[in-house]
Amino acid sequence: MATLKVPDTAPSPTQDSEKLKKAFHGLGTDEKAIIWILGHRNASQRKKIRYTYQELYNESLIDRLKSELSGDFKKAVILWTMDPPERDAKMANKALQSKDKGIDHLKVIIEIACTTSPHHLMAVREAYCSMYDCSLEEDIACRVTPPLRQLLVGLVSSYRYDKEVVDEIVAKSEAAKLRDAIERKQLDDDDVVWILCTRNVFQLRATFECYRQIYGNPIDQDIKCCGTGNLESVLQMVIWCIDSPEKYFSKVLRASVVGLGTEEDSLTRAIVTRAEVDLMKIKEEYFNMHKTSLDDAIVGDTSGDYKDFLTTLLGTRL
């Protein structure tokens, strides 16, 4: 359930390109027009606009947006205007350049690997090869050290079966395998990796549920008890992403707006990548979890064109 609102009869890509060109023209940029046009077009329409704009004006729309806009608004509009697989490949590549010792920068890779469709993940890998002259898994293997390496390479390399086929016997036997690894505190166990990296998400949800019923606690909670290392944190994140992308993203959004200051990068990423996927469900989940609306939280925490753009993608601002 997307939040993106697209007009029933959208203007042609040529009309949109002409209006965008006009918005760039002169001294000031007409940000309102940019939000109005791009914030109400789906991925396929934006693709046509990028193509038509290039044909008409012999310049890249993305490059022009880069030179016209600034700050968080610019980042959000650029990510939104890019082809989704290229956008994700770019975010993954940027994450892999990080010198950060923690795992925060790896979030985006886990999100791409565990919350998007097998087909989309494959398109991201194709885009990555075209854009960076090497494969995504190759870069992960070089830049992430064990024990995270095997898990992350496995996750991005997955091409999960995408229909709801669940085997309860498998769920029980694999819940036991996961339990065994948790009890031995050997979370880098080969069984953990292959179960999480090859099973379809419906099967995995059944396995997690089976685990909870048999062993009493949610599996992510038992993993947390194994330690406070990077592997534990990554595994929890993987389980959240697979178990319920809506809950996971409402947590990401909550973390990005609570407290002093806003984590704009996480906020932008969550809104931009999910607006056409499941942002409506994420909003519902957010409300259930926090008894306050995501829209209000974002309106309270952001301002200006950035706020207007995000609320447009959230479907609250027409």
Place this chain on the structure above:
Amino acid sequence: MATLKVPDTAPSPTQDSEKLKKAFHGLGTDEKAIIWILGHRNASQRKKIRYTYQELYNESLIDRLKSELSGDFKKAVILWTMDPPERDAKMANKALQSKDKGIDHLKVIIEIACTTSPHHLMAVREAYCSMYDCSLEEDIACRVTPPLRQLLVGLVSSYRYDKEVVDEIVAKSEAAKLRDAIERKQLDDDDVVWILCTRNVFQLRATFECYRQIYGNPIDQDIKCCGTGNLESVLQMVIWCIDSPEKYFSKVLRASVVGLGTEEDSLTRAIVTRAEVDLMKIKEEYFNMHKTSLDDAIVGDTSGDYKDFLTTLLGTRL
């Protein structure tokens, strides 16, 4: 360099379908006509024929071939007529059903993973999901035990960068990593797996060459010295497939025709899967290695329609 010979102006799929229908008609089947038509059409033409035949006669061409033909000839024609990704998915699935304790049945999976293009491998994974309601890597993970599991799942999950980009410094450093694992006789080392499963084939060939120059022996030979287990055998096969698919397949073909009796399954697989890819180079390699022609060996070892079909794909019989 393919051996398949396709006429400059092939008949239309409708004409081909009509001729095939006629070949099935009556008491005896006209095998010569089947060989003449299907043995001179490329994958895209065969796809159109399958589609057109189904439309015209409301029956599957593959099913009809199954009921009309027999023996090794039947197996070869069916594999040839199938869509290549579906054919490979089927062969991989059959291999995974094997109760064999050895690794001979895994050959086909290694071939698909290491000697075909990243794009083809991806198409095989897609086909596998459609045909068997689970992913290829999921079936491998369930049916192959460690230490082979991690390697095979990694190989089939790869989406290697496919252009000739080689970094000599990486080649040297990864040759040293492989050497280290060989010296410690720890071939299931994580480094071995990720190097073989993520690097592009051109980079890997440079790494193998670097290994030979620095440490004196070809890497496959040093791996052989580590032991006679399944992992050693699989790793050698992987290295042969990556290093030179032509040499690898000329070995497979040699093994299938020498000695008493013929291994028809290997022979059929090698000819059918490579006729449109590099069978010409395999023939040259075969001649260089054995000073005798592959065509002669096959003609001497097979007979009847099966022989006629294989030699048609080999481009020696018009």
